[in-house]
Amino acid sequence: MPTDDDIARRLREVRDRIAHAAARSGRSPGAVRLVLASKTQPASAVRAAYRAGERDLGENYVQEAAAKRSELEDLRDATWHLIGHLQTNKAALALRTFDIIQTLDTWRLADTIARLHPAPKVRLLIEVNLGAEASKTGTAADQVESLIDAVRDKTDILGLMTIPPHREDARKYFAELRMLRDRLAAHSGLALSELSMGMTGDFEVAIEEGATMVRVGRAVFGERPA
Numbered sequence: 001m002p003t004d005d006d007i008a009r010r011l012r013e014v015r016d017r018i019a020h021a022a023a024r025s026g027r028s029p030g031a032v033r034l035v036l037a038s039k040t041q042p043a044s045a046v047r048a049a050y051r052a053g054e055r056d057l058g059e060n061y062v063q064e065a066a067a068k069r070s071e072l073e074d075l076r077d078a079t080w081h082l083i084g085h086l087q088t089n090k091a092a093l094a095l096r097t098f099d100i101i102q103t104l105d106t107w108r109l110a111d112t113i114a115r116l117h118p119a120p121k122v123r124l125l126i127e128v129n130l131g132a133e134a135s136k137t138g139t140a141a142d143q144v145e146s147l148i149d150a151v152r153d154k155t156d157i158l159g160l161m162t163i164p165p166h167r168e169d170a171r172k173y174f175a176e177l178r179m180l181r182d183r184l185a186a187h188s189g190l191a192l193s194e195l196s197m198g199m200t201g202d203f204e205v206a207i208e209e210g211a212t213m214v215r216v217g218r219a220v221f222g223e224r225p226a
């Protein structure tokens with residue numbers, strides 16, 4: 001287990017790398033939000049990251065996140081992001097637990113969220129599956145527009161999120177997500193300003209391609225417990 005000092009030191013390194021990648025691509029470091037990916041990490045590790053200045057907390061599993069959030073309820077100005085797949089039957093708990101849901105990916109889920117109709121409007125990103133084959137979650141690129149139409153009145157759609165299917169050519173997928181966003185923003189009239197892409201292995205490349213949120217776990221917390 002990393003100590004609180006390890007976490008603080010690694011965070012400084014990651015922020016430094018973010019700043020350099022942003023500078024290389026002519027962007028300000030403030031244009032990129034670090035979203036911690038703390039699945040399977042104890043609440044104490046999340047608290048250490050918070051103390052070191054982090055405010056964007058990402059979790060994959062709704063129940064794990066709900067438990068952690070109640071353990072960390074004194075961290076009032078934290079923003080909790082759902083970055084893992086959301087099942088329809090967990091939508092209500094997810095809406096209570098998270099401030100931003102990054103993984104809207106089906107009509108059915110969109111419909112469920114729209115019917116729960118939370119106030120204030122839930123902030124969402126649409127997860128896009130850019131790989132032609134395999135990858136399990138995310139909506140196909142050509143379906144994103146209709147998903148946007150299905151929820152735009154009842155939610156606040158911030159942008160797009162992706163997990164590239166192949167590590168080798170992550171850059172190509174990151175660029176693809178950015179271009180898709182540009183097209184959809186032009187069609188829909190929404191800003192869609194957020195691009196959530198890049199993890200420990202490729203967040204610098206993602207920033208060079210326009211990421212506004214990078215989701216980083218291992219570079220901060222070390223390898224996840226098996």
Ligand SMILES: *Cc1c(COP(=O)(O)O)cnc(C)c1O
Nearest residue numbers: 037060083199200215216217218
């Ligand atoms: C775990 C996870 C991350 C972070 O991955 P690391 O390799 O630990 O940085 C980012 N995004 C999603 C969706 C994840 O599940």
